[in-house]
Amino acid sequence: MTPLVDISHVTKRYGAIEAVRDISFTLEPGQTVALVGHNGAGKTTLIKLMLGLIRPTEGSVHVLGENPAAGGIEARRRLGYLPESVTFNTALTGREVLAFYARLKSESVDGIRALLDRVGLAKAAERRIGTYSKGMRQRLGLAQALIGRPRLLLLDEPTTGLDPGLRMEFYDIVGELRERGATVVLSSHVLTELEERTERVIIVNRGRLVADGTLDELRRIAELPATVRISVAQGAMDKITNMIGASTSIRLLNGHRVELDATREQKIELLRRAASTGDLIEDMDIIPPSLDELYAHFLRKEAP
Numbered sequence: 001m002t003p004l005v006d007i008s009h010v011t012k013r014y015g016a017i018e019a020v021r022d023i024s025f026t027l028e029p030g031q032t033v034a035l036v037g038h039n040g041a042g043k044t045t046l047i048k049l050m051l052g053l054i055r056p057t058e059g060s061v062h063v064l065g066e067n068p069a070a071g072g073i074e075a076r077r078r079l080g081y082l083p084e085s086v087t088f089n090t091a092l093t094g095r096e097v098l099a100f101y102a103r104l105k106s107e108s109v110d111g112i113r114a115l116l117d118r119v120g121l122a123k124a125a126e127r128r129i130g131t132y133s134k135g136m137r138q139r140l141g142l143a144q145a146l147i148g149r150p151r152l153l154l155l156d157e158p159t160t161g162l163d164p165g166l167r168m169e170f171y172d173i174v175g176e177l178r179e180r181g182a183t184v185v186l187s188s189h190v191l192t193e194l195e196e197r198t199e200r201v202i203i204v205n206r207g208r209l210v211a212d213g214t215l216d217e218l219r220r221i222a223e224l225p226a227t228v229r230i231s232v233a234q235g236a237m238d239k240i241t242n243m244i245g246a247s248t249s250i251r252l253l254n255g256h257r258v259e260l261d262a263t264r265e266q267k268i269e270l271l272r273r274a275a276s277t278g279d280l281i282e283d284m285d286i287i288p289p290s291l292d293e294l295y296a297h298f299l300r301k302e303a304p
């Protein structure tokens with residue numbers, strides 16, 4: 001099957017600056033992908049390459065089987081884009097802005113009401129953008145990106161300026177799109193909120209791709225220890241710390257809870273031993289490394 005996006009050995013230079021260096025990846029239909037990296041890592045450049053707003057200096061970009069920079073209107077209609085800093089003409093109303101973008105995409109304006117409703121702006125449809133809050137503008141930006149049921153949605157720092165409630169609503173909409181088979185690329189710095197909502201993570205650093213995989217794959221590659229938390233029965237702390245052994249340092253959280261870091265082998269050995277302690281262990285949580293920790297790990301590996 002042809003991938004939805006095929007980026008092959010792409011380099012993008014601006015004079016002496018290499019914004020993207022020899023990056024390759026493909027995206028499949030229905031994937032939600034986090035594009036993660038520090039400021040200036042190359043995330044926006046990659047998004048602009050997929051949109052066809054800029055051309056690669058070297059390598060090739062194909063979206064829906066076509067070169068997006070060749071400018072076919074059909075291919076563009078299938079793309080939705082929410083830029084990092086979204087700005088609209090403040091004299092227009094929300095409905096007028098969406099009508100404008102619908103016409104640009106040669107889409108009918110009939111679906112605008114439903115879109116405004118979906119992003120919680122139905123009541124503000126006839127108000128001028130100048131009176132909108134930052135969160136409302138961001139939601140209007142999302143509605144604009146959703147015009148025409150895009151097959152590829154590129155969202156650059158989409159939750160900036162949204163309060164926690166709106167962020168959740170935003171991710172609900174992203175979930176619906178995925179169920180419809182759309183591919184969603186989210187670039188963000190807020191790693192904790194991406195963790196549970198994306199199945200694949202692409203980490204870029206100084207223009208290079210440094211990691212690409214599911215969270216589980218990245219965890220396997222990184223070989224970072226998991227955190228194990230054990231709740232110990234009254235009076236059994238000594239027995240349990242002896243059972244854990246001296247190979248890993250134990251942190252006492254309070255009188256009946258301990259925490260330790262464990263590699264995959266240590267974790268399995270610990271579970272085996274824990275099973276034979278009867279009811280001395282009341283509870284046990286195994287917390288895998290977070291996306292934050294994985295990100296820091298891959299960047300450390302890259303450091304000169």
Ligand SMILES: Nc1ncnc2c1ncn2[C@@H]1O[C@H](COP(=O)(O)OP(=O)(O)OP(=O)(O)O)[C@@H](O)[C@H]1O
Nearest residue numbers: 014017018019037038039040041042043044045046
């Ligand atoms: N039009 C341009 N002219 C010159 N340099 C550029 C241009 N666009 C981007 N760059 C440079 O390319 C590099 C990558 O920029 P890019 O905007 O892709 O990063 P980013 O990961 O999106 O960063 P941020 O998180 O800050 O938005 C940076 O060093 C940036 O200064």
